[in-house]
Amino acid sequence: MKKISFLKLSQAxxxxxxxxxxxxxxxxxxxLSETSPELKVIMTIIGVMMFGNAGALLLxxxxxxxxxxxxxxxxxLILIVNILLTFTDQVGFWDWLxxxxxxxxxxxxxxxxxxxxxxx
Numbered sequence: 001m002k003k004i005s006f007l008k009l010s011q012a013x014x015x016x017x018x019x020x021x022x023x024x025x026x027x028x029x030x031x032l033s034e035t036s037p038e039l040k041v042i043m044t045i046i047g048v049m050m051f052g053n054a055g056a057l058l059l060x061x062x063x064x065x066x067x068x069x070x071x072x073x074x075x076x077l078i079l080i081v082n083i084l085l086t087f088t089d090q091v092g093f094w095d096w097l098x099x100x101x102x103x104x105x106x107x108x109x110x111x112x113x114x115x116x117x118x119x120x
Contacts, residue, residue, distance in 0.1 A: 006112050007065055010105060014061035017082075017101045018054040024094060025050035053082065072109065072116040079106055 028047035035043050060075040079102045086095045086102075 006108055006115070010064055010108050011061040013101050013105050013108075014057050014064075017098055017105075018057035018061070020094060020098055020101075021050050021054040021057065025054065057082075067116060067118070069116050072113075075109065076106070079109075 025047045028043055028050060032040055032043055032047075056078050060078050063071045064075065083099055083102045086099050089095075
C-alpha cells in the first residue's frame with residue numbers, strides 16, 4: 001500500500017474543507033428568498049464570507065508545497081481564524097465537521113514543522 005505524503009493529505013483536507021464552505025455559501029444564497037428583508041444584507045455578507053473562506057482554504061492548499069515558513073504561518077492563521085469564527089454562530093453538523101478537519105490539519109502541519117524550516 002502506498003504511503004500518502006503529508007502534503008497530499010493536507011491539500012486534500014484543505015480542498016474538502018473548501019468544498020464544504022462553498023456548499024454552505026451556496027445554501028446561504030439559496031435561502032435568501034426565505035429570509036426577511038432586514039436580514040438579506042447580513043445573509044449576503046455571510047455568504048460572501050463563506051466563499052472568501054473557501055478561497056483562503058484553496059489558496060492554502062496551493063501554497064503549501066512552496067516550503068516556506070511564511071506560508072506555514074499564513075496557513076496556520078487561516079486555520080485558527082476558521083476555528084474561532086466557526087463558534088460565533090449556530091453550531092451544527094457542518095461546523096463540527098469543518099472544525100474537525102481544521103484540527104486535523106493543525107496536527108498534520110505542526111507535526112511537520114521542520115519541512116517548512118528546511119531541516120526536513
